[in-house]
Amino acid sequence: MVNGIERPLDVLNNSKGKEVLVQLKNNRQMVGTLLAFDIHINVVLDNAKEISDGENRRSIGLTFLRGDTIIFISPASAVEQNN
Amino acid sequence: MVNGIERPLDVLNNSKGKEVLVQLKNNRQMVGTLLAFDIHINVVLDNAKEISDGENRRSIGLTFLRGDTIIFISPASAVEQNN
Amino acid sequence: MVNGIERPLDVLNNSKGKEVLVQLKNNRQMVGTLLAFDIHINVVLDNAKEISDGENRRSIGLTFLRGDTIIFISPASAVEQNN
Amino acid sequence: MVNGIERPLDVLNNSKGKEVLVQLKNNRQMVGTLLAFDIHINVVLDNAKEISDGENRRSIGLTFLRGDTIIFISPASAVEQNN
Amino acid sequence: MVNGIERPLDVLNNSKGKEVLVQLKNNRQMVGTLLAFDIHINVVLDNAKEISDGENRRSIGLTFLRGDTIIFISPASAVEQNN
Amino acid sequence: MVNGIERPLDVLNNSKGKEVLVQLKNNRQMVGTLLAFDIHINVVLDNAKEISDGENRRSIGLTFLRGDTIIFISPASAVEQNN
Amino acid sequence: MVNGIERPLDVLNNSKGKEVLVQLKNNRQMVGTLLAFDIHINVVLDNAKEISDGENRRSIGLTFLRGDTIIFISPASAVEQNN
Numbered sequence: 001m002v003n004g005i006e007r008p009l010d011v012l013n014n015s016k017g018k019e020v021l022v023q024l025k026n027n028r029q030m031v032g033t034l035l036a037f038d039i040h041i042n043v044v045l046d047n048a049k050e051i052s053d054g055e056n057r058r059s060i061g062l063t064f065l066r067g068d069t070i071i072f073i074s075p076a077s078a079v080e081q082n083n
Numbered sequence: 084m085v086n087g088i089e090r091p092l093d094v095l096n097n098s099k100g101k102e103v104l105v106q107l108k109n110n111r112q113m114v115g116t117l118l119a120f121d122i123h124i125n126v127v128l129d130n131a132k133e134i135s136d137g138e139n140r141r142s143i144g145l146t147f148l149r150g151d152t153i154i155f156i157s158p159a160s161a162v163e164q165n166n
Numbered sequence: 167m168v169n170g171i172e173r174p175l176d177v178l179n180n181s182k183g184k185e186v187l188v189q190l191k192n193n194r195q196m197v198g199t200l201l202a203f204d205i206h207i208n209v210v211l212d213n214a215k216e217i218s219d220g221e222n223r224r225s226i227g228l229t230f231l232r233g234d235t236i237i238f239i240s241p242a243s244a245v246e247q248n249n
Numbered sequence: 250m251v252n253g254i255e256r257p258l259d260v261l262n263n264s265k266g267k268e269v270l271v272q273l274k275n276n277r278q279m280v281g282t283l284l285a286f287d288i289h290i291n292v293v294l295d296n297a298k299e300i301s302d303g304e305n306r307r308s309i310g311l312t313f314l315r316g317d318t319i320i321f322i323s324p325a326s327a328v329e330q331n332n
Numbered sequence: 333m334v335n336g337i338e339r340p341l342d343v344l345n346n347s348k349g350k351e352v353l354v355q356l357k358n359n360r361q362m363v364g365t366l367l368a369f370d371i372h373i374n375v376v377l378d379n380a381k382e383i384s385d386g387e388n389r390r391s392i393g394l395t396f397l398r399g400d401t402i403i404f405i406s407p408a409s410a411v412e413q414n415n
Numbered sequence: 416m417v418n419g420i421e422r423p424l425d426v427l428n429n430s431k432g433k434e435v436l437v438q439l440k441n442n443r444q445m446v447g448t449l450l451a452f453d454i455h456i457n458v459v460l461d462n463a464k465e466i467s468d469g470e471n472r473r474s475i476g477l478t479f480l481r482g483d484t485i486i487f488i489s490p491a492s493a494v495e496q497n498n
Numbered sequence: 499m500v501n502g503i504e505r506p507l508d509v510l511n512n513s514k515g516k517e518v519l520v521q522l523k524n525n526r527q528m529v530g531t532l533l534a535f536d537i538h539i540n541v542v543l544d545n546a547k548e549i550s551d552g553e554n555r556r557s558i559g560l561t562f563l564r565g566d567t568i569i570f571i572s573p574a575s576a577v578e579q580n581n
Contacts (some may be wrong), residue, residue: 005118005119005127005129006119007119007121007145008119008121008125008126008127008147009121009125009144009147010119010127011119011127011145011147012147021143023506024569025109025152026523028569030570032102036505036506036508036509037506038506038507040117041125041149042506042507042539043506043508044503044508046503046507048572058577060519060570060572060576061572061573061575061576061577062509062572062573062576062578063509063570063571063572063576064506064507064509064510064570064572065569065570066539066565066568066569066570067149067569068151068566069153069523069569070149070517070527071107071111071148071149072143072147072148072149072152073146073147073526074131074143074144074145074146074147075144075145076124077144077552078143078144078145078146079142079143079144083527088201088202088210088212089202089216089232090202090204091202091203091204091208091209091210092208092230093202093210094202094210094228094229094230095230104226106237109239124229124232125207150232151234152211153230153232154194154235155196155226155228155229155230155231155232155235156229156230157214157227157229157230158227158228158230160227161226161227161228162201162224162225162226163231168277171284171285171293171295172285173285173287174285174286174287174291174292174293174313175287175291176285176293177285177293177311177312177313178313187309191275191318207291207315233315234317236315237273237277237314237315237318238255238279238309238312238313238315238318239312239313240297240309240310240311240312240313241311243310244309244310244311244312245307245308245309245310245315252384254367254368254376254378255368256368256370257339257368257369257370257375257376257396258370258374258396259368259376260368260376260395260396261396270392274358274401290374290398316398317400319398320356320360320397320398320401321362321392321395321396321397321398321401322395322396323380323392323393323394323395323396324393324394326393327392327393327394327395328390328391328392328393337450337451337459337461338451339451339453340451340452340453340457340458340459340479341453341457341479342451342459342491343451343459343477343478343479344479353475357441357484359461373457373481399481402481403439403443403479403480403481403484404475404478404479404481404484405478405479406463406475406476406477406478406479407476407477409476410475410477410478411473411474411475411476411477418543420533420534420542422534422536423534423535423536423540423541423542423562424536424540424562425534425542426534426542426560426561426562427562435499436558440524440567456540456564466500473553482564485564486522486526486563486564486567487528487558487561487562487563487564487567488536488557488561488562489546489558489560489562490559490560492559493558493559493560493561494556494557494559
């Protein structure tokens with residue numbers, strides 16, 4: 001169960017230091033460790049990997065993602081438990 | 084009947100803890116339990132599933148959705164009662 | 167005749183509780199009873215139906231529509247009187 | 250000649266109660282009587298008709314148009330005098 | 333030579349009452365006499381003509397153009413001197 | 416080497432009176448002398464030329480470019496030194 | 499490991515004077531030395547090169563990039579370590 005989610009950003013706060021899946025516009029996806037975010041939903045991922053068609057396409061390492069290209073952000077563990 | 088809807092966000096408030104259908108731009112849909120939202124219509128869904136062409140495509144689990152990719156949000160019970 | 171329309175939102179205010187046609191971007195249309203709106207033109211429809219190519223495609227029931235996907239909103243009675 | 254146009258909105262103010270042509274993004278056009286507008290260029294038309302390829306496609310009657318889908322607004326008399 | 337252009341809007345101010353070329357998004361162009369503009373770059377043209385593929389397509393007369401569809405605005409005399 | 420660039424707009428300030436290359440969305444490019452800019456990155460070019468596929472397509476002369484269509488702005492001398 | 503990243507902009511601050519990869523919308527990429535950035539994520543690169551399909555397409559030299567066309571920014575060393 002999910003505890004303590006009162007505002008949307010609580011999900012991001014709970015995910016700091018954990019692996020997340022970031023779905024971008026134009027069918028890009030990134031997975032990586034969430035290090036930081038701000039109210040514009042700009043996020044920083046470490047050990048980021050770009051994924052396309054279910055396969056790793058490119059390792060990016062540390063990356064700053066602008067919020068306005070993001071569709072959704074999910075804890076990667078949640079995605080896997082449900083697959 | 085619908086009671087007590089005076090402002091648009093009242094619909095979202097009434098739907099907390101219930102299953103909603105979220106229609107995104109680019110023909111993506113998500114269904115899941117609405118946990119939280121804010122004035123930008125950023126929303127958090129639990130047990131989220133991506134749907135395409137009427138079939139589940141991917142289980143996402145817990146997810147943070149940015150408001151600017153959302154077209155509409157409906158209580159899933161309403162969608163089903165009318166089908 | 168049209169009385170008392172001094173500001174654009176007066177049309178929406180006069181249409182509360184009545185059926186409206188909402189034209190969305192990307193050729194989607196919805197018809198439903200207008201329950202609420204705000205200054206961002208976020209609207210709530212009850213008994214909403216999605217229409218495509220002049221045919222009902224999906225019943226949505228109660229729905230929250232984000233303003234930035236809306237092209238126009240018309241009282242459904244006006245659309246019909248003119249057809 | 251055109252008198253008294255000092256700010257862009259003066260054109261819309263002078264056109265109240267008169268027929269205007271509204272060019273929308275995505276090649277939609279509407280003609281109708283301008284009843285109201287605001288600083289976001291949201292406008293209300295009465296007796297509105299959608300036009301495509303120079304032919305009436307649909308009568309809409311009274312309609313609220315969101316400003317961000319509008320390219321230009323012209324007094325219909327001006328368009329006709331110049332054709 | 334160009335004198336007294338310290339801020340971008342000075343170009344528009346110097347062009348009032350003169351013919352300008354307005355390049356719009358989606359390959360539309362308009363030429364007409366610049367009557368007014370505001371800080372959103374909403375502009376009013378008189379005797380406006382829509383141009384496509386170098387030929388006049390439609391006479392519009394007086395028109396209000398929303399700023400967010402504009403790519404550039406040039407004094408028409410400058411365009412011609414350089415052709 | 417590059418001296419005294421502490422904020423992004425310093426590059427534009429240093430380029431006043433010099434030739435710049437402006438890359439626009441939709442594959443348009445302009446070269447011209449930078450006369451003025453503001454915080455919205457609206458810019459004024461003199462002796463502007465539109466370029467497509469490496470060839471001059473149209474001379475525009477003096478032009479006001481809206482910031483939101485701009486991808487990047489470079490001093491033209493830098494582009495040439497590196498080709 | 500990554501130290502001291504508390505806010506997204508810390509990544510950009512740590513990357514000043516170093517080579518970064520900037521992914522733009524529409525499949526453009528730039529690599530160059532990050533000289534400056536602001537809260538709109540407008541950035542200045544020196545010795546910038548445009549890359550397409552993994553090959554250098556054009557040397558740009560010094561360039562001002564508008565933030566709203568940027569998808570992500572990564573330290574180039576991180577991208578390489580992971581390839």
